Amino acid sequence: MRKRHEFNATSIAIRFAIALVLVFATYNPSGWSYVHWAIMPLPAFSPVKAVAGIVLVIGYTMFLRATARSLGIFGVFLAITFFGVLIWLIVDVGILPLDSVTAVTWVVLFVFACVLAIGMSWSHIRRRLAGQFDTDDVDIDE
Numbered sequence: 001m002r003k004r005h006e007f008n009a010t011s012i013a014i015r016f017a018i019a020l021v022l023v024f025a026t027y028n029p030s031g032w033s034y035v036h037w038a039i040m041p042l043p044a045f046s047p048v049k050a051v052a053g054i055v056l057v058i059g060y061t062m063f064l065r066a067t068a069r070s071l072g073i074f075g076v077f078l079a080i081t082f083f084g085v086l087i088w089l090i091v092d093v094g095i096l097p098l099d100s101v102t103a104v105t106w107v108v109l110f111v112f113a114c115v116l117a118i119g120m121s122w123s124h125i126r127r128r129l130a131g132q133f134d135t136d137d138v139d140i141d142e
Contacts, residue, residue, distance in 0.1 A: 007121075007124040007125075007127075011121070011124065012117065012121045012125075015117045015120045015121050016113065016114070016117035018059075018117075019063060019113040019114075019116040019117040019120065020110075020113045020117075022056065022059045022060065022063065022113070022116070023109050023110075023112050023113040023116070024109060024113070025056065026056055026060075027109070028105075028106070028109060029101075029102045029105045029106060034052060034053065034056060037049065037052075038052065038053060062120075063116040063119065063120055064116070064119075066119055066120045066123075067115065067116055067118075067119020067120065067122075068119070069123075070119055070120075070121075070122040070123040070126070071118070071119050071122055075119075075122070076115065076119070079114075079115045079118055079119070080111075080115060083111040083114060083115065084111075086111075087107060087108075087111065090107075
């Protein structure tokens with residue numbers, strides 16, 4: 001019989017860290033991203049840049065498929081709505097200035113990483129809260 005790996009706060013933190021790396025490696029306002037390195041100087045595309053791009057596409061495929069399967073369309077809508085209202089709150093309180101496009105870009109990218117991390121973790125969280133398994137989660141003991 002196989003021992004199941006424990007899903008805990010560390011598991012969520014690891015998924016969140018990977019989502020942050022994936023999102024901010026793809027694009028960020030600092031100028032140090034795949035978009036700035038490989039896409040903007042387009043005539044100078046190389047095999048190394050192509051491999052890095054494929055690795056990013058693989059990462060997005062994994063995260064987006066897991067998010068779509070675990071949250072569903074309505075769940076993704078709710079997550080985006082929740083974070084959208086949260087951004088509205090921090091703008092309304094005066095923490096996030098709307099006149100800074102860079103600050104807003106950082107926050108939106110952070111929110112995108114949050115949605116991906118929640119989507120990647122949601123099946124485990126739902127299983128812990130409700131005792132419901134996704135079809136892919138059921139192990140058959142041999």
